[in-house]
Amino acid sequence: xxxxxxxxxxxxxxxxxxxxxxxxxxxxxxxxxxxxxxxxxxxxxxxxxxxxxxxxxxxxxxxxxxxxxxxxxxxxxxxxxxxxxxxxxxxxxxxxxxxxxxxxxxxxxxxxxxxxxxxxxxxxxxxxxxxxxxxxxxxxxxxxxxxxxxxxxxxxxxxx
Numbered sequence: 512x513x514x515x516x517x518x519x520x521x522x523x524x525x526x527x528x529x530x531x532x533x534x535x536x537x538x539x540x541x542x543x544x545x546x547x548x549x550x551x552x553x554x555x556x557x558x559x560x561x562x563x564x565x566x567x568x569x570x571x572x573x574x575x576x577x578x579x580x581x582x583x584x585x586x587x588x589x590x591x592x593x594x595x596x597x598x599x600x601x602x603x604x605x606x607x608x609x610x611x612x613x614x615x616x617x618x619x620x621x622x623x624x625x626x627x628x629x630x631x632x633x634x635x636x637x638x639x640x641x642x643x644x645x646x647x648x649x650x651x652x653x654x655x656x657x658x659x660x661x662x663x664x665x666x667x668x669x670x671x
Contacts, residue, residue: 512606512616517660520581521667523616524549528580531555531573534622534649535585535601540566543657547578549664552657554650563604567611580623582608582615585622585656595649621636622652 515523529549534541540558545551558569583606587597605617 512609512614514602514609514617514619517618517620517663518614518667520618521664523561524580528578530581530583530657530661531570531577531579532583532653532660533570533585534653534656535587535604536541536560536649539649539653540570541572541653542573543650543653544573544577544579545657545661549661552654552661554654557650563607564611567608570608571612580616582617583620583657583660584617584654586619587622588589618660620656621665622656 512523528549529547530545530549530552532543532545532552534543538560541554541558542556542558543552544555545553556573558566558573560566582605584601586594586601588594589598601619605619608617609615
């Protein structure tokens with residue numbers, strides 16, 4: 512379908528259907544999924560990046576059978592709100608996904624501070640060591656990103 516602003520997303524979504532959230536890292540893709548009523552985001556999987564077509568195939572495999580209505584991709588904007596190379600890379604990833612599955616609806620969510628917030632939680636609250644944090648931080652950050660988008664959608668009066 513297209514990449515749309517989150518404020519334009521509600522009328523494009525069916526009443527029920529999960530959203531998938533992505534945290535695009537340099538070496539991994541954190542994946543989270545919501546329930547079909549789009550109330551709660553849950554970390555799902557960590558995809559180790561290889562090449563785009565393989566990464567997309569792994570993502571599509573996770574999406575298939577989950578009644579996915581759309582994707583929320585974390586957009587790593589700079590602290591001043593400008594977009595640098597990482598944000599442009601995220602936008603390119605979305606465009607490339609649409610080439611493979613043109614029916615997708617994709618939106619971006621500002622992911623500033625998501626990984627930092629997750630790391631702080633894992634250190635302070637969960638007392639998880641560095642090696643274990645490396646294994647879970649990206650998929651938990653995807654959950655953080657997706658949950659923020661879900662809350663924004665509820666504020667827009669999206670179907671629930």
